[in-house]
Amino acid sequence: MFDYLANPTRFMRLADYTVWPLRLIAAAGLLIGSWLGLASSPADYQQGDAVRLMYVHVPSAWLALSSYLMLGLASLFFIVWRHPLADIAARAIAPAGAGFAFLTLVTGALWGAPIWGTWWVWDGRLTSMLVLFFFFIGYLALANGFDRPERGARPAAILAMVGVLNLPIVKFSVDWWNTLHQPASILRSGGMAIDSAMLWPLFTMFAGLQAFFLLMVIQRMRLLLGQARLARLADQQEAS
Amino acid sequence: MAGFFAMGGYGAFVWTGWGLTLVFVLLLWLHTETRLAKLQSQLQSQAENGKTDAKNLPEA
Amino acid sequence: MRFFLTCLAADLRASLTEPGDILAQLGFFIMITALFVLAAGPESDRLALIGLAGLWMAALASMVPAFERLYEAEARSGWLDQLLVSPQPVWVFVLAKAAGYYISHAVPLLLASPLMMIWLTLPLALLPVVLASLGLGLAGLILLGALGAALTLGARRGAILAAILVLPLSVPLLIFGVLAGQAALSQAPVAPHLQLLAAAVLFLLVLMPLATGFALRTAAENG
Numbered sequence: 174m175f176d177y178l179a180n181p182t183r184f185m186r187l188a189d190y191t192v193w194p195l196r197l198i199a200a201a202g203l204l205i206g207s208w209l210g211l212a213s214s215p216a217d218y219q220q221g222d223a224v225r226l227m228y229v230h231v232p233s234a235w236l237a238l239s240s241y242l243m244l245g246l247a248s249l250f251f252i253v254w255r256h257p258l259a260d261i262a263a264r265a266i267a268p269a270g271a272g273f274a275f276l277t278l279v280t281g282a283l284w285g286a287p288i289w290g291t292w293w294v295w296d297g298r299l300t301s302m303l304v305l306f307f308f309f310i311g312y313l314a315l316a317n318g319f320d321r322p323e324r325g326a327r328p329a330a331i332l333a334m335v336g337v338l339n340l341p342i343v344k345f346s347v348d349w350w351n352t353l354h355q356p357a358s359i360l361r362s363g364g365m366a367i368d369s370a371m372l373w374p375l376f377t378m379f380a381g382l383q384a385f386f387l388l389m390v391i392q393r394m395r396l397l398l399g400q401a402r403l404a405r406l407a408d409q410q411e412a413s
Numbered sequence: 414m415a416g417f418f419a420m421g422g423y424g425a426f427v428w429t430g431w432g433l434t435l436v437f438v439l440l441l442w443l444h445t446e447t448r449l450a451k452l453q454s455q456l457q458s459q460a461e462n463g464k465t466d467a468k469n470l471p472e473a
Numbered sequence: 474m475r476f477f478l479t480c481l482a483a484d485l486r487a488s489l490t491e492p493g494d495i496l497a498q499l500g501f502f503i504m505i506t507a508l509f510v511l512a513a514g515p516e517s518d519r520l521a522l523i524g525l526a527g528l529w530m531a532a533l534a535s536m537v538p539a540f541e542r543l544y545e546a547e548a549r550s551g552w553l554d555q556l557l558v559s560p561q562p563v564w565v566f567v568l569a570k571a572a573g574y575y576i577s578h579a580v581p582l583l584l585a586s587p588l589m590m591i592w593l594t595l596p597l598a599l600l601p602v603v604l605a606s607l608g609l610g611l612a613g614l615i616l617l618g619a620l621g622a623a624l625t626l627g628a629r630r631g632a633i634l635a636a637i638l639v640l641p642l643s644v645p646l647l648i649f650g651v652l653a654g655q656a657a658l659s660q661a662p663v664a665p666h667l668q669l670l671a672a673a674v675l676f677l678l679v680l681m682p683l684a685t686g687f688a689l690r691t692a693a694e695n696g
Contacts (some may be wrong), residue, residue, distance in 0.1 A: 203435075211427075211431065216421060221420075221421040221423060222420035222421040222427055223421075226426065226427055229434040230430070233434065252687075272441065276433060276434055279433060280433070283430040286426060287423050300644075307637075307641045311641065314637055315634060318625065319628050321695075323695070324627065325628070327691040328623075328688060328692070331624060331684060331688050331691070332624055335620065335680075335684060336641075342645050342673070343641075343645055345645075346645035346648040347644075349648070349669070353652065382438070385438055388442075389442070389445055392446060392449050396445065396448055396449045396452060399449070402456065403452065403455060403456060403459070406459055
């Protein structure tokens, strides 16, 4: 299947079919999810309306983490199988992933400040999300850090793979630190029990943001492929 | 209606968080789709005229 | 093995005959520590508590900026390209460079640490633990730096880029290393932290030379 999809033209054609469905799911998910999340769903009996931040924070965190893993996987494909579209996919994933990592950190802080009385705490999850964000920045800096753009592709791919291995280790080390420093027990990994009325806005926002993310990746891949094609044609023209 | 904006006293937090998220989504969406549309029209005109405007190549 | 020793000898000969770099780095380490003490307040009781953190940060700050130039000599002279077409395994060269860098750059820091500990009002009874943890931590850091330098070979702003790549990766080393010292300070068991640190360094010892060799090959192929 991957050989089949490796052909850029074939990929472009298949990608065309996914664009409109993704646009619709993204738009519908975001609109309905926003209405459900901000207006129609009830406030939490403990957290009040602050719980509404959960509907943007949790999907963002999922997207940050999953896009990071996708980046690692695409990089693996690029290095090991030299899959031509893999590098394009990685470059398409990175900016969106970095953005969602940033949003996770910010919405998490905004949620934590009124509810748990602190903007930030250095526990395993928050710290590894921060490191994940740093990693995305480092990846983008490396991939774009050479005078010739293609030169950065493989170093960045190596970095991405090392980064994926490193993240669980970072989380473990910070959790290890915290077992000895007795942090506030409020941030248990169990978290809060979710009322069924809250599942709808959460699910809808999830679907909307996930579709949006995939749409952005595909559109950006088409953008990068098209730019490469245009540049090649311009070179040919200049040569003739 | 005032309650909607006040968000039970948490208005500043909720609206900043949601606002940043939706603004990010909107801007990224517009940015990507318009660039792609422009690129596609350039490719289209290239196919029709056989000429590429080498000075106006789009940036990533 | 012979190849490892040859590379190591060459690297040490190069760095020890021009001690300027080493002295500058050592000076930087000492100056940062001094400034840290001044910033924290020399008479403050807090200093002993955060002294370990200051020591580690000074070590990181003085080591990381120089990674960029790790392969500079070999890359410029074309020796690196020769190596890549030769039958010699590149990971051995990387290991030798890391070992050489450790001997010439990390050991001076370790030798200076007793004085630094005095400045930071850390009890000298902690010296064995500090040397062990810092010794291991710097080994891990240098292995990471070997990869960072290879990834950024030929990049614009290579030094700062290598730093940005290496620092997030070094978080576990930093945490385990400082925890070992803190455990010693509070008479808690030190061994678990040192064991984790050693495990991390071992992991890097296996993975980094291979990944770095691969990165160097990439860099040479793409120029």
